[in-house]
Amino acid sequence: MPAFNNERPDPDALLARVQLEEQAALRGKLRIYFGSNAGVGKTCAMLAAAQREVALGRDVLAGVVETHGRAETAALLDGLEQLPRAALLHRDFALSEFDLDAALHRRPAVVLVDELAHSNVPGSRHPKRWQDVEELLSAGIDVWTSLNVQHLESLNDLVSEIIGIRVRETVPDHVFDNAHEVVVIDLPPDDLLQRLKDGKVYLGPHAERASKHFFRKGNLLALRELTLRRTADRVDTQMRVYRREQSIKALWPARERLLVGVAGDAGDERLVREAARLAQKLEADWIVVHVASAQGRGAKRYLSAMKTLTLASEFGADTATLPGMDVADALVACAREHNANRLVLGHHPRQAWRFWHQSVSDRISRHHPQIDQIVIAHGAVPGPAPVIEKPTPAPGRALAYLWATLACFAASAIAALLLQVFDLANVVMLFLLTVVLVALRYGRGPGVWAAMLAVLCFDFFFVQPRYSFTVTDTQYFFTFALMLGIALITGQLTARLRHEARTAAARERRATSLARLARDLSAALTVEQISEVALRTFSGVFEARVGLALPDAADGVHSVGAGGLPIDESIAQWTYDHGRAAGHGTDTLSAAKGCYLPLKAPMRVRGVLVLELAQSERLSDPQERRLLEACMSQLAIALERVHFVEVAQSTLVQMEGEKMRNTLLAAISHDLRTPLTTLIGAADTALPHAPPGPLTELLHGIHEQATSMQRLIETCWTWRACRSAACA
Incomplete structure (x- = not known):
């Protein structure tokens, strides 16, 4: 039964969108001229665009433009109003910087602020120029600036590996991502090297040194690729936001993206490996998902699916567990949300006795033919996995069937008394009510059992000839079918409601846990208070024994907090030094009882969290893993906050x-x-x-x-x- 697909926009999303648009209307717009290297022409392109705007009558102010002695750049400043720089004295040296106060007082329509990653002279209002730009934007002034790819914070390590130099001046990625417009200035490496030789990039001996180190052709090619890829990522994000805002369901295959569905079958590991090779060959992003439907999954298959998701994350895939009544509809909805143009699914040969059953791939092909599929055979059909129904929190499964049986016998006894007053057709309603109540209380399985038992009781005790299963009136066959159908439909609806309730409860639990942890950590002022909050929260949320190890002044980690889990400090020290997980469930020192996880803050690792889970497979669930990572991130940031408070004191x-x-x-x-x-x-x-x-x-x-x-x-x-x- 396909899940109902509501096409109406989410009112909360619409409200958030309106609020963002109102904030954007009051804020200035940032245009970034983005390039791979110095000398590709970012500043010249910015100045040329400024000259065109001035010719159209727009108020443009050159706040700060770094010409670096280049005549062609200086020539483009002619005709532009230039803001005098502010004079600053630092260590008996007279220096000049961008005059932020003068620009705010002048309030032009557009301010040109070159070199976004520049570090200001000590004593300026902000340590970084991008912070000056943020203040201008908050004042409603448009800003045009320039930026090289090596100055993006997220690419800093990658760039240092390519060029062998650590770039110290960086800009947070959110500044780049939130820019209203990014203009890519691209120049082939050979042309850039020729400009360097002609003295149009650096002057004098600087040009010769640059050609031997930074400006090697291999470096220029790698930085050029990084520039184009980072811009493509930004454009892809903008396209996905536009599709979501406009409620566009059709796929736009502008970029290769794979969606892989796993079900916990024996061939899922092979499926993930094949998908990893395909993603690498296509240079595509890929997402691996498991749909947790309400149809009831075997426990072994569920654990197998979680292990497969863990394997996929090790291969570099994004992973997720999706709630959904229908697997095919859930996969299609996920593909549309992420604009994945190809579905990768596994396929078992159809078993003869299930000739009527359509596979997920068949249903997608039939109802969504526009989505491309790659079907990978799993090979031999594995033995049937045990299907385990997940009843509501109530007596055990056997006890549920016992209560269903007793309910039917009780209904028969009451019906025998009512038969003296009511007609037999009305007595049937009592059995129907019993079936509905059992199905609502105990789920589909006991409901079906109650329906069959009710039919038998009704036939045996009330249908002529009584005390026999013989039926002489064929109209009762319709009654029997009706009772059984009501039980099946009620059980299906109950399973759906229970599944949605479990999903909503899990989502609420995660949100509440994060909110409570954030509140408690924000009120903590000492390391002891933070450790107490951590031990209490993690043990309650993840049902685990918890330990916490923090470093001393010599970077040696030691257990903190009373009543915590005993910690092997040698494993904790290794985790702290290497910034990688160790212990149970990892590839490092896996014989340990606990799982040792580094607490990574923005500046450095701040400690080690140790978990000994009652259910070790719990962290295989991507949702639980993300909750753990979010809680660990908040804990690490709280520890870093207290550390800097102590340093400040x-x-x-x-x-x-x-x-x-x-x-x-x-x-x-x-x-x-x-x-x-x-x-x-x-x-x-x-x-x-x-x-x-x-x-x-x-x-x-x-x-x-x-x-x-x-x-x-x-x-x-x-x-x-x-x-x-x-x-x-």
């Missing part, structure tokens, strides 16, 4: 101590220098007139001691001045 104490020391030295030097100078002057005056003898020796001693004390004060004063300069 320590720095404040040091600054106050330094301030007190400087004040004391200044007071001593000021209070002692004048008396010592007077004392030395008096001794110098008295010595020529003093008669030889003890008085002269006394004056010489006073002069020497006072001079020595004066030198000591001068040394302290010089030391104070040096420390002040070093701290500046």
Whole structure:
């Protein structure tokens, strides 16, 4: 039975979209001229576009443009209003920077702010130029800027591996992703190398050094590919957002993307490996999903599907568990959401006794012929997996069938009493009510059993000839079929409601757990409070024994928190040093009882979380894994926050101590220098007139001691001045 597909837009999504549009209307628009390298022409393209806007009458201000001595770039500034730079003094050097306050006061329609990744001079309002740009955008001013691919934060490590140089100035990816427009400025490597030789990129000896190191052709090719790929990713995201906002269901195969469906069958691992090879060959993104339908899945097949998803994530795929009444509809909906143009499915040879059953692939081909499918044979048909019904939280399964049996006998007894008052046709309603109640309470299986038993009881006790299963009136066959049909339909509807309730409850549990953890961690001010919150939350949410290991000043990890799980500190140390999971369920030190997980914060690893799960297969579920990763991320950020608070407090104490020391030295030097100078002057005056003898020796001693004390004060004063300069 296909699931009902509601085509109406989500009202919450519409409200969020309207709010975003209102915020965007008040905010300036950011245009980024994006290139692979210096010298490809980003600044020139920006200035040329600015000249065209000025010719159309638009108010354009050149806030800061770095010409680097290039004549062609400087020539494009002619006719543009240029903002004078702000003069700053740093360590006795006069420097100039972009004047943010002047630009905000001037309020042009467009401000040109070159080199988005630039670091501002210490003492500026913001340490980074991209933060200046954010303030301009918040003020409703459009900004045009330039950016090289190596300055994107997410590509920093990859770029350093390619060019062998660590780029220190980076821009967060959200600045790039939230830009209103990205203009790619592309130049073939040979043309760029020729520009370098012609002195149009760097001048003098800088050009020769660049050609031998950074500007090698291989580097330029790799950076060019990164630029185009990153731009393609941005365009792909924009297309998916547009499709979602416009409720477009048709697939747009603008980019290869595979969706792989696994069901927990024996051949799923082979299916994932084949899909991984296909994705690598096509250079395509791929997603592996398992549809947890309400039809009842075998426990072994469910665990097998979770292990397959774990294998797929190791191969680099995105994984997910999808709720859905119909597997085919759920896969098609997921393909449309992610704009996956190909479905990869496994296929078993159809068993003879199931000639009437259509496979998922057949149903998709019949109802959604526009979706391409790649079907991979699983080979020999495995033995049938046991199907385990998941009843509502109630007595055990056997007890549910017992209660269904007792309900039918009770209905028969009541019907025997009512038969003296009501007609036999009305008594049938009592059996129907019993079947409905059993199906609603215990699910489809006990409901079907109650229906069959009710039919037998009705036939045996009430249909002539009584106390026999013989039926002389054929109209009762319709009654029997009706009772059985009601049980089947009610059981199916009940299973669907139970499945949707379980899905909603799981989603609510994850959201509540994250919200509660965020609230508790935000209120924690010490490491001890954070560890207490972590032990309490993780043990409750994941039904596990939990331990927490945090580093000391020497980066040696030790267990913290009372009542936590005993920790093998050698495994915890390895996890902390390498930033990788170890222990149970991993490929490293898998004999350990617990699973050791690094707590990765934005700056570094902040500790190790140890989990000993009551159900070890629980983390194979991608939803549970994502919940764990989200909770770990919040815990790591809280630890990093407390660390920086402690660093700030320590720095404040040091600054106050330094301030007190400087004040004391200044007071001593000021209070002692004048008396010592007077004392030395008096001794110098008295010595020529003093008669030889003890008085002269006394004056010489006073002069020497006072001079020595004066030198000591001068040394302290010089030391104070040096420390002040070093701290500046």
